[in-house]
Amino acid sequence: MKSNEAAITVSLDEPIGRINPNIYGHFAEHLGHCIYEGIWVGEDSPIPNTDGIRNDVVEALKRISPPVVRWPGGCFADDYHWEDGVGPREDRPRTVNAHWGQVIDTNEFGTHEFIEFCRRIGAAPYLCGNVGSGTPREMRDWAEYCNYPGDSTRARQRAANGHPEPFRIKYWGVGNENWGCGGNFDPEDYAVEYRRFSTFLFNYKDAPLYLIACGPSGNNAEWTRKFFEKMGRRRRIQAFAAHYYCGTAGTAIEFSEDEWYRLLHRASLMENLVVQQRTIMDEYDPERKIGLIVDEWGTWHPATPGREARFLWQQNTLRDALVAALTLDIFNRHADKVVMANIAQTINVLQAMILTDGEKMLTTPTYHVYGMYAPHQNARSVRIAIEAEAVEFKGAGDSRAFLNMEGMISMTGSASVKDNKLFLTIVNMHLVRPLETTIELKDGEAKSASARVLTHFNTNAHNTFEYPNVIAPTEESVSASGKKFHHTFPPASVTAMSIELT
Ligand code: AHR
Numbered sequence: 001m002k003s004n005e006a007a008i009t010v011s012l013d014e015p016i017g018r019i020n021p022n023i024y025g026h027f028a029e030h031l032g033h034c035i036y037e038g039i040w041v042g043e044d045s046p047i048p049n050t051d052g053i054r055n056d057v058v059e060a061l062k063r064i065s066p067p068v069v070r071w072p073g074g075c076f077a078d079d080y081h082w083e084d085g086v087g088p089r090e091d092r093p094r095t096v097n098a099h100w101g102q103v104i105d106t107n108e109f110g111t112h113e114f115i116e117f118c119r120r121i122g123a124a125p126y127l128c129g130n131v132g133s134g135t136p137r138e139m140r141d142w143a144e145y146c147n148y149p150g151d152s153t154r155a156r157q158r159a160a161n162g163h164p165e166p167f168r169i170k171y172w173g174v175g176n177e178n179w180g181c182g183g184n185f186d187p188e189d190y191a192v193e194y195r196r197f198s199t200f201l202f203n204y205k206d207a208p209l210y211l212i213a214c215g216p217s218g219n220n221a222e223w224t225r226k227f228f229e230k231m232g233r234r235r236r237i238q239a240f241a242a243h244y245y246c247g248t249a250g251t252a253i254e255f256s257e258d259e260w261y262r263l264l265h266r267a268s269l270m271e272n273l274v275v276q277q278r279t280i281m282d283e284y285d286p287e288r289k290i291g292l293i294v295d296e297w298g299t300w301h302p303a304t305p306g307r308e309a310r311f312l313w314q315q316n317t318l319r320d321a322l323v324a325a326l327t328l329d330i331f332n333r334h335a336d337k338v339v340m341a342n343i344a345q346t347i348n349v350l351q352a353m354i355l356t357d358g359e360k361m362l363t364t365p366t367y368h369v370y371g372m373y374a375p376h377q378n379a380r381s382v383r384i385a386i387e388a389e390a391v392e393f394k395g396a397g398d399s400r401a402f403l404n405m406e407g408m409i410s411m412t413g414s415a416s417v418k419d420n421k422l423f424l425t426i427v428n429m430h431l432v433r434p435l436e437t438t439i440e441l442k443d444g445e446a447k448s449a450s451a452r453v454l455t456h457f458n459t460n461a462h463n464t465f466e467y468p469n470v471i472a473p474t475e476e477s478v479s480a481s482g483k484k485f486h487h488t489f490p491p492a493s494v495t496a497m498s499i500e501l502t
Helices: 055-062 075-079 111-121 136-147 153-160 187-199 221-231 257-268 270-284 318-333 365-376
Strands: 005-018 025-027 068-071 095-097 103-105 124-128 171-174 210-217 239-247 291-299 338-344 354-357 360-363 380-388 390-392 407-409 411-418 421-428 435-442 446-454 474-478 484-489 493-501
Touching: 005 411, 005 421, 025 291, 055 111, 055 354, 055 360, 068 111, 068 171, 068 338, 111 124, 111 136, 136 153, 136 171, 136 187, 171 187, 187 210, 187 221, 210 221, 210 291, 221 270, 239 257, 239 270, 239 338, 257 270, 257 318, 257 407, 270 291, 270 318, 291 318, 318 338, 318 365, 318 380, 318 411, 318 421, 318 446, 318 493, 365 411, 365 421, 365 446, 365 493, 421 435, 446 484, 474 493, 484 493
Parallel strands: 005 435, 025 068, 025 338, 068 124, 124 171, 171 210, 210 239, 239 291, 291 338
Antiparallel strands: 005 380, 095 103, 354 360, 380 411, 390 407, 411 421, 421 493, 435 484, 446 474, 446 493
């Protein structure tokens, strides 16, 4: 195969599993301007809002079909006391956001406001409970407050606060990063805490809980083994959630060619995490009842000059879009195990979908990837094989074993089928080489196809408040018919191809 060529084989007869829409999930923490200014501006704000929630942000998020949002943290979760965020807003305490700049949190945005935000964007709420500084009773009461349908004091409190009907919240995280900011536990100690907390999280009528345990930092096998070992058989756990940030190379908007590849390579190591973690989980859960989640992931660039470092505000370029795309492709290819993933974070923090500045708002290249990839949600993931040249770059042979690779394949992707349509998403990571590609369908034939492409001649292209549409997907025609056809994928691009099958 020549260096400018590639081959994709899609095996329509080899299903992997249904792609859980929750793989396209989000994460919104009380951090910097994610919640305050990003989602919540308050009823009296001149920024157009409905009951305090920004209208522009809601409309933009609705367009990418967000299935689930995790809240209130992050590290914030294990220092959050839910009762601070319910009841008349003027009576809510002013608490210190100790992790993120020690700023005051007015608690104006609490449980009801979050659930209302989720309802407006069409997402399921995922509440992360406080294990580190909270008690089983506090978390138990939160679940009762949200879900109990009868006439308890907590249910009355919910009704008095405006919601007589139970919220029926399904997803509950039992702590966050409990190996670190969530209490600095050893895996065994956390397993004991997990068992204790989960014992008191009751399933009320019509509201069975889906409990999520804190998984490892990155691909830490020891945490996973020791946690499951200690958990033994006395366990009530639906999913186990790792965190993996691929970090940075260069800065958010300034990077060399090597740094472009280095970051994409680090992002691609998500595959190692998923493969190794699911393999370990299989030892303890051979029936594969427990799902694997990655409920924080994304790029983490150096602090942006002129911004408060603890607010984690960063720009988002074409390179971040490729990170998002290749990561979502990894999750799609493991649709039989990965049940949810939550990119960090929704607005104004880390690899955001949306950036706001006062009344201005822009959508990022990463947002566009989520829009382009939405048809994968609920489709059947099918096997895809890709042959393409490897790219080599300096820094691959990093002394840390985790990064010790010679190079990486220049193309990656995933495929799914729904309603007699094949949906193919492909990332060409090569900076300058278009890849002339043969696409072969096994057990199927193409009738017609169309594509949306995200690319730019500037690899650090990004949207600004002055120029919010520098980078956005464009429509491209594809000539596809039969079992084999050809298509050229532009360099540094993400392509979403919809193929009508005969
Ligand atoms: O997303 C920012 C922070 O990263 C979260 O609060 C924490 O869980 C992780 O370390």
